[in-house]
Amino acid sequence: MIGKLIRTDFMKIRRKGIWFLTVLGPFGVVALQMVNYGLRKDWFIQQDIYSWFYYIRNVIAFTPFALILGIVILTSFMASIENETNAWKQVIALPVTKWGVYLSKYTTLAILLVVSTCLLTLFSLGFGMFLGLDGGIPYLDLIKYCFYTFFASLPVLGLQLWVALVSKNQGIPITLGIFGVILSYMAYFLPDWLIWKWPSLDNQWDEPIINVCLGLAVGLAIYLVGMIDFMRRDVK
Amino acid sequence: MISLLQSEWYKVRKSNIIYILFAAPLVGLLIGIVGGSSVFPVEVNQWAGALLMMNLTYALLFLPLVTGVLAATVCRYEHQAGGWKQLLALPVTRGKVFMSKYLLLIMLVLVVQVLYLGSIFVVGIVHGFTDSFPMEIVWKSILGGWVATFPLVALQLWMSILFKSFAASFSVNVIFTLPTILAINSEKFGPYYPWAQPVFMMNVGGDTSEFFFIPWEQLITVVGGSFLLFFIGGFLYFQRKSV
Amino acid sequence: MEYIVETNKLTKRFGKEYAVEAVDLRIPKGEIYGFLGPNGAGKTTTIRMLLGLMEPTLGNIKVFGKDLKRERIGILKKVGSLVENPSYYPHLTAYENLETIRKIYGVPKKRIADVLEIVRLSEVTNKKVKGFSLGMKQRLGIASSLLNKPELLILDEPTNGLDPSGIIEIRNLIKRLSKEEGMTILISSHLLSEIDQIADHVGVISKGKMIFQDTIDVMRRQSQKKISLKVNDYERANRILISNGMKADFSIDSITLPEHHDEDIANIVRVLVENNISVYRIEEEKRSLESTFLQMTAEERGL
Numbered sequence: 197m198i199g200k201l202i203r204t205d206f207m208k209i210r211r212k213g214i215w216f217l218t219v220l221g222p223f224g225v226v227a228l229q230m231v232n233y234g235l236r237k238d239w240f241i242q243q244d245i246y247s248w249f250y251y252i253r254n255v256i257a258f259t260p261f262a263l264i265l266g267i268v269i270l271t272s273f274m275a276s277i278e279n280e281t282n283a284w285k286q287v288i289a290l291p292v293t294k295w296g297v298y299l300s301k302y303t304t305l306a307i308l309l310v311v312s313t314c315l316l317t318l319f320s321l322g323f324g325m326f327l328g329l330d331g332g333i334p335y336l337d338l339i340k341y342c343f344y345t346f347f348a349s350l351p352v353l354g355l356q357l358w359v360a361l362v363s364k365n366q367g368i369p370i371t372l373g374i375f376g377v378i379l380s381y382m383a384y385f386l387p388d389w390l391i392w393k394w395p396s397l398d399n400q401w402d403e404p405i406i407n408v409c410l411g412l413a414v415g416l417a418i419y420l421v422g423m424i425d426f427m428r429r430d431v432k
Numbered sequence: 433m434i435s436l437l438q439s440e441w442y443k444v445r446k447s448n449i450i451y452i453l454f455a456a457p458l459v460g461l462l463i464g465i466v467g468g469s470s471v472f473p474v475e476v477n478q479w480a481g482a483l484l485m486m487n488l489t490y491a492l493l494f495l496p497l498v499t500g501v502l503a504a505t506v507c508r509y510e511h512q513a514g515g516w517k518q519l520l521a522l523p524v525t526r527g528k529v530f531m532s533k534y535l536l537l538i539m540l541v542l543v544v545q546v547l548y549l550g551s552i553f554v555v556g557i558v559h560g561f562t563d564s565f566p567m568e569i570v571w572k573s574i575l576g577g578w579v580a581t582f583p584l585v586a587l588q589l590w591m592s593i594l595f596k597s598f599a600a601s602f603s604v605n606v607i608f609t610l611p612t613i614l615a616i617n618s619e620k621f622g623p624y625y626p627w628a629q630p631v632f633m634m635n636v637g638g639d640t641s642e643f644f645f646i647p648w649e650q651l652i653t654v655v656g657g658s659f660l661l662f663f664i665g666g667f668l669y670f671q672r673k674s675v
Numbered sequence: 676m677e678y679i680v681e682t683n684k685l686t687k688r689f690g691k692e693y694a695v696e697a698v699d700l701r702i703p704k705g706e707i708y709g710f711l712g713p714n715g716a717g718k719t720t721t722i723r724m725l726l727g728l729m730e731p732t733l734g735n736i737k738v739f740g741k742d743l744k745r746e747r748i749g750i751l752k753k754v755g756s757l758v759e760n761p762s763y764y765p766h767l768t769a770y771e772n773l774e775t776i777r778k779i780y781g782v783p784k785k786r787i788a789d790v791l792e793i794v795r796l797s798e799v800t801n802k803k804v805k806g807f808s809l810g811m812k813q814r815l816g817i818a819s820s821l822l823n824k825p826e827l828l829i830l831d832e833p834t835n836g837l838d839p840s841g842i843i844e845i846r847n848l849i850k851r852l853s854k855e856e857g858m859t860i861l862i863s864s865h866l867l868s869e870i871d872q873i874a875d876h877v878g879v880i881s882k883g884k885m886i887f888q889d890t891i892d893v894m895r896r897q898s899q900k901k902i903s904l905k906v907n908d909y910e911r912a913n914r915i916l917i918s919n920g921m922k923a924d925f926s927i928d929s930i931t932l933p934e935h936h937d938e939d940i941a942n943i944v945r946v947l948v949e950n951n952i953s954v955y956r957i958e959e960e961k962r963s964l965e966s967t968f969l970q971m972t973a974e975e976r977g978l
Contacts, residue, residue, distance in 0.1 A: 197779075200778050200779055200781070201779070203778055204774075204775040204776075204778045204779060207767070207771060207774060207775050207778070208764055208767065208775055210766070210767065210771070211766045211767070212766060213600065213603070217603055220607070224607070224610065228610070228611065228613070228614055231611075231614050231618075232614060235618060235620075258613070261610065261613075262610065265606045265610070268602070269599050269602060269603050269606065270599075272597070272598055272599035272602065273597065273599040273600070276596075276597040276598070276599055277764065280596065280597065280765070281762055281763055281764070281765065282760075282762060283762035283763065283764065284762075285723070285726075285728055285758045285759070285762060286756075286758070286762035286776075286816075286819070287762075288726075288727070288728050289726040289727070289728060289751065289754075289756045289758065290751060290776065290779045290780070291747075291748045291749070291750075291751035291752040291779065291780070292748070292751075292779060293747075293748065365447060365448050365505075365508065366504075366597070366598035366599065367447075367448060367449075367452055367501050367504060367505045367508070367598060368448060368451070370501050370504075370598055370599075370602055371451065371452050371455050371498070371501055374455070374459075374493070374494060374497045374498060374501070375455065375458075375459065375462075377493055377497070378459055378462070378463065378489060378493050378494055379462070381489060381492075381493060382462075382463060382466060382489060385466050386466065428730075430723070430728065430729040430730060431723065431728035431729065
């Protein structure tokens with residue numbers, strides 16, 4: 197049943213520009229580096245940081261905002277598909293479970309974000325190779341950091357999806373999303389327990405894997421809370 | 433026109449706009465308190481030091497993004513079940529409808545700015561600032577930030593009339609706002625980028641000899657020019673929009 | 676009788692308000708059931724509960740003899756529905772809209788063309804629903820409710836937004852589905868005239884309570900002409916008529932006679948007069964089905 201639901205969800209996001217944004221997001225992140233390296237290449241060389249190591253750091257410095265904004269936009273789009281014409285009553289009156297509907301929305305979004313993350317890895321690799329950075333290409337590190345950021349942001353995905361699906365006025369999840377972006381922008385100042393800090397992969401122990409584990413565990417918990425709340429709500 | 437403006441205000445008053453407006457001081461408090469204040473040497477006025485930090489995040493991300501949410505909110509009723517039809521079937525011109533929505537929006541942004549000013553005071557109290565409050569600089573940046581959003585509001589109003597869903601107009605907003613992070617670091621490009629103007633116009637460390645921290649030429653050409661472009665674009669689009 | 680839908684003391688409360696209160700709905704198999712009531716009487720809330728969109732505050736629902744709460748999915752596989760204004764995805768075409776639902780049911784793709792044919796939307800199969808008129812959207816909604824060849828079809832105000840010829844078309848379609856496919860159909864409306872020509876059974880709901888539920892014939896009979904008598908002493912007249920084995924309805928200030936065979940009326944009057952009852956007036960009351968319905972709902976409203 198979940199398979200069928202996901203297929204219908206992918207059908208419903210046609211012509212909404214969602215795929216375009218999925219590609220634009222990672223492209224935008226790398227484009228910012230194009231500008232960055234285009235303008236300051238000499239400075240990087242001068243400072244002796246014209247290497248893959250610093251390049252990857254630069255890329256993943258911007259990824260958290262882009263990812264969180266992407267999550268805000270995609271979840272709101274996903275909710276608007278049913279909210280706009282109040283199609284929930286049609287979907288839930290089909291022989292499907294409510295948790296199935298919720299899981300399908302979540303999975304569809306997760307798939308889109310994984311596609312984005314893969315593209316981010318590819319685009320970063322491509323531009324890095326074009327730059328001819330110093331040192332060997334650290335394929336594993338590149339993949340690792342791109343996907344770490346994704347896993348660490350799963351709690352934000354769970355929260356935004358929950359709020360977007362239950363809000364009639366999409367201004368609410370989007371305002372919450374703006375808060376999230378600002379928090380992730382200030383990640384350096386935030387305490388380690390705030391979910392918006394996690395995508396920065398920064399913590400007091402300097403172990404990014406902790407953020408990944410927290411992301412997965414808390415992400416699952418928030419997902420479950422959101423799903424249970426969605427299930428007990430009446431469909432108007 | 434006044435009555436139209438009143439009816440616009442009446443419509444949004446009942447929505448959740450109040451929460452969106454109060455997001456501004458919340459963000460102010462958040463970045464002011466969490467962000468710390470003791471990063472500057474003692475000679476710098478404590479308020480000015482804190483403001484330099486707070487205004488950057490606020491003007492870089494919050495202000496441009498929230499204008500989009502406000503714009504989408506003032507068009508929300510019209511996008512529901514034939515609202516545009518109902519509104520435009522009243523004895524009003526489309527031009528006046530567009531103008532009144534625009535005026536309402538910039539007034540809302542002014543409220544956002546004033547609420548943010550309030551949060552600056554609170555931050556100062558929390559940190560126990562003893563220096564004198566640099567009233568002139570603060571007002572300059574509050575009003576300057578407000579003026580800098582005029583073109584952004586015009587574009588977002590256009591996008592909010594064009595798109596039914598919040599997410600769509602918000603995407604446009606994000607696409608233009610994110611590059612600001614880089615633009616402000618570029619001396620060549622930054623001054624010409626409309627979305628970077630709130631940062632410059634709220635930058636209390638900017639050129640204090642200027643009325644608004646930025647040269648008049650930049651204000652008129654970049655802010656004024658992009659305002660005209662987006663306002664006229666949105667205005668013409670709305671004239672032709674079939675409802 | 677076999678009931679396809681059977682509710683027991685079905686109740687839904689929103690805050691302090693009872694939207695639906697202790698409703699015992701009985702929909703017999705293979706019949707067209709007209710669910711009547713003024714706007715806001717609780718029809719849509721009842722229907723939402725029948726589809727599992729809302730949890731009842733109290734009471735239970737059986738569909739096809741199975742408990743809805745426990746076997747919702749199995750039940751919904753055999754149910755088609757259209758609740759209130761139609762739901763649709765404006766950015767998708769008519770075909771794609773139906774395809775999103777077809778995938779869930781897993782019925783053959785050909786069924787999409789069939790249902791579009793049934794509601795006469797074949798020509799706009801590949802047009803985006805954004806540009807559809809209200810009537811076309813409504814018909815698309817009906818098409819989607821037929822995709823799975825349901826055994827129970829639930830249509831909430833299906834003629835909303837349709838023009839007169841569209842209304843007749845839908846009415847004929849419903850009759851055909853009932854006769855040819857043997858579907859059980861629940862159709863709700865706030866207008867009696869919309870369903871009195873097609874429904875076999877009627878339920879009337881007002882202020883959340885079911886105030887009438889029987890066949891349309893019984894409702895018709897109640898609406899037929901009645902003779903009412905005004906006399907000087909109702910209590911005595913009452914006793915006299917009972918002791919003479921005569922049929923009549925009594926209240927403190929009237930006697931109504933359901934049968935109006937001229938000879939019967941004459942007999943009753945003669946008996947009363949012979950027993951020294953003064954008969955002041957003999958009146959004929961005419962009521963249409965519509966006014967019976969209006970009166971039923973008005974009494975409940977306390978107007």
